[in-house]
Amino acid sequence: MGISLMLCLVEGFEEGFGKGNGKEEHGCFLAITELKSIGNGEFEDESGDVLFSVAFHCRTFLPVNGEIMLGVVHKIHRRGVFLRCGPMKYIYLSAQKMPNFYYAQRKAQEIFISDDHSKIENDVVIRFVVFAVRWRKKHWDIERDFMILASLEGDCLGLVSLPGSDELEL
Known part of the structure; x- marks a missing residue:
């Protein structure tokens, strides 16, 4: 050859x-x-x-139940948010699996806000636990991909702060 x-x-x-x-x-x-x-x-x-x-x-x-992962929020709905993590495009975090977070709509922006005023909005990084994994050969327009259910129920799960300072410079 x-x-x-x-x-x-x-x-x-x-x-x-x-x-x-x-x-x-x-x-x-x-x-x-x-x-x-x-x-x-x-x-x-x-x-x-x-x-x-x-x-x-x-x-x-290969995601497995109980695994802790990081995902980026890319879509928010009243009943939950969709995350992406590397090649995984179909990760759903239900509002029922987000303790102390409540849906709110501000102007044209949908968010989830917690008791301590933390906000889940688009492009925010979240640490979550894999609650369930399902492989789909063909489902609607999804072909050969994993569908993951996520949860924030547990210790050290939730919003991730990225490196850098949030302080005001004077």
């Missing part, structure tokens, strides 16, 4: 690798760490494609 064909195969493999979100038993694929071998190509009569068997090592991300 020539070097240019090898480079083309590796490039195509890495490009196609990111399209599938993962597998139920392995989790989401993050990156290829080692390409072990590329087999001989086999011609497919029906499609005209040439298929190559590929052996590789990769990094994956």
Whole structure:
């Protein structure tokens, strides 16, 4: 196999690798760490494609119940918020699983506010515990992805303050 064909195969493999979100038993694929071998190509009569068997090592991300994770709020609704964490796009934190937080709408902005005036709003980082995980092959417009239910019930969960000072400079 020539070097240019090898480079083309590796490039195509890495490009196609990111399209599938993962597998139920392995989790989401993050990156290829080692390409072990590329087999001989086999011609497919029906499609005209040439298929190559590929052996590789990769990094994956598989969420499990009870795991503590960080997520960024990207959508707020009256009944809860949606978070993102790395390749996980479907993380739901129900209002029922946010003790001491209450829904409020200020002007055009929806937020959850706590007794101590902490606010959950878009782009805020939250530390949460994974309450439930479900793998979906096909559900509405979601194909091959994990759906996660989150909770703030527990110690050290909630809003995360990012590095830097919130003090006023005088």
